[in-house]
Amino acid sequence: MGLIHIDLFTTLDGVAQAPGGPDEDTENGFEFGGWQAPLIDELVGGQVTSGMAGMDALLLGRRTYDIFAAYWPHQEEGADGSIARLFNHLPKYVASRQSRSLEWANSTLLGPDPGVAVRELRDRHANIHVIGSLDFVQTLFTEQLFDRLTLWVYPILLGSGKKVFADGVVPTNLRLIEPAVTSPKGAVMHRYAIADGVPGVGDMSA
Template sequence: MGLIHIELFTTLDHVGQAPGGPDEDPEGFPFGGWQAPLMDDVAGAQVDAAYEGTDALLLGRRTYDIFAAYWPQVEDNPFATLFNSIPKYVASRGTPDLPWAKSTQLGPDLPGAVREIRDRHQHVKVVGSLDLVQTLLREKLFDRLDLWVHPIVLGIGKKVFDEGAVPTNVTLLEPPVASPRGTVLLRYGLADGIPATGDMSAPRRDAGGEG
């Protein structure tokens, strides 16, 4: 069985809308392209490494349209070579035109379709696609969650964790790494169960004896 990887750029207040440019998702959002001033070589290398071994993309309709209008026109770029050559699976409630080569629309049973994709591929990447991401988080249909957390607060915009999020445990897969401009990569894996609770006022025993 393969792995579903969610790759997201977010602000400190968890806004994930339109990081790449002002025309990406402009409706009611004045900060399109907020990621560009914060990119540096370290974060760029992290993004490059994250896509090594990718053999399929799972995208929402809006992200698909943006990618399909851009990547087929790009030459001499490793991301273009990768994205243009691998299967693209699109989640949409409508009947979209899918002109990008190797594109397939998923059926109405999204959880079932995602499980089939996971059985068919080893490393499936979910890029952007916040509505789709929230469904995957709610259904716990992901295996890895990579969050590049940028040192800004926007106070407006679509968020990674929105209404409908469910209690979920994740485990940190590797130590966080900060880039020179302050972006921190947090790499998590889905864990079993739901978050536990406790009482911080209760007596505790420390390693050296009674607390």
């Protein structure tokens, strides 16, 4: 059975809205689109690229799909050419509540029940990556439909904006599967695997 990887960038206070650019997602008057850009460095870029090893499908929410589809098909000859070629040729699955046409090559709309559709994708692919897609990710968290979670946490506080765990989650154990990586500009990468059971409790006064 294949693995579902969720890859997210977040501020220290959990805001994950529009890390990439000013116009990426201005919903609710969000004014800090592109907050990740000043904190990118070679280490972050290298780790993000290496984290794509073995990726054989993309699973995206509607908004992230539209952003990617407008950008990556035109980048194969640029500095991001290797990523563009990968993304352009991979199968891409899109979660959307509305029927719509998908112009980006190799793109498929998920069925009306995303939970069922995601489970079926595990039978077709080894490593399916969900990048961004913050609204859709809430469904995956709620239904525990993921196997790996990579969080890049950046040393800034924004206060408002869509949060990583906006809708709450099912109590879940996670296991750190490799040492945390800290970039020169203070971003910290945590990579987790979902673990069995539910979080335990105890009494520290005993």
